[in-house]
Amino acid sequence: MGMKKDYDDIPGTIVFDADRGREGYHLNQFCISLRLQKNRDVFNANEEAYLDKYPMTAEQRQTVLDRDWNRLLEIGGNIYYTSKLAANDGINFQQLAGLMTGMGNEAYRKMMVEGGRSPEGARYLDEWDEKEQN
Amino acid sequence: MARITAGVGCSHVPAIGVAMDTGHTEDDYWKPCFAGFEKSREWMKKANPDVVFLVYNDHCTAFDASCIPTFALGCAAEFKPADEGWGPRPVPVVKNHQKMASHVAQSLILDEFDLTIMNEMEVDHGLTVPLSVMYGQHGIEDEWPAQVIPLAVNVVQYPAPTGNRCYNLGKAIRRAIESYDEDLNVVIFGTGGMSHQLQYKRAGLINKEWDIAFLDRLTSDPVGLSQMPHVEYLREAGSEGVEMVMWHIMRGALDEDVTEVHRHYHVPASNTAVGHIILENTTS
């Protein structure tokens, strides 16, 4: 198993480190291909056929099809990559954050305008209360 | 002899570029964000650098996951704004001071910083947004007022280079520029930040207190600040807040004593705290 990491006790956060980079390589390369319109056109015409070109795991593939944004990060995706899949779907960074936090777009946007999520109660796993946070 | 006269710290939030490109800077949401850069644009006119040495990070645009250089120096003649998924930004092509860039590359490697040299590279919002906020609107047909040497730093895949490494790289960049034989005025930009987390359940984290302390310590305790461990950025400033390490490269390239001539802080721009500072060298 891997080494203990000093950032493992930060709640609600997936640090995209070298281990995740290894696990998520093909998933992320798929996502970044959607930066270009010509690739988006092919993907949108037939998602399954387009995904065949990328040797990702069966779970990664299904999670892409399901658009399960948090799970994508848990299995090796990085936000700068998964955001390209979101953009293909017409979802911008802020709307994506609304989905990942479970808050929804309006509540998330309001939180940001009011100064963002406070670090109080959000630094360590043992002080983090997911329901309180939303 | 070329010399570094000042440093600029500046966020590079993509939404700021979009607001400028689509004419929304006067909206209630954006107005206070842009107001803080009015003084900066006047300052830029007066400072009038020949060359901007611009430290930024690429966001999986020029570099995808297949190649992740920690430090990549732009040595091409020019750099086109990249298509990040919505078409390229309508801003001028970025022109390099190619002779100085190749001198800097050579000097840094002999100074034991093992750079990647980029002879072809497109640039994304990480580089063009700081130019836009500091110089104001410039269209495609236009030119940026200065030549630009880009230095791309990996902050996407953990670990980014340490603050200490970045600070010392800044010192080496200064040695490189000061050993360049032409009389040129160089301003160095460190970009990215401030506190923000774009991902997962803690997205939206903003730590104003931490950000303000960071800005304060750029003048009062730059060396101490550069010793901050990565885990503190991740915990206190959010997972994407770790891009603040790039500001240490800018800071390391300046005098130990600097004068803060301008500061701006605003929340939010999209998911991010916008931070900005201008530091002038006292000796030049």
Ligand SMILES: [Fe+2]
């Ligand atoms: Fe960035």
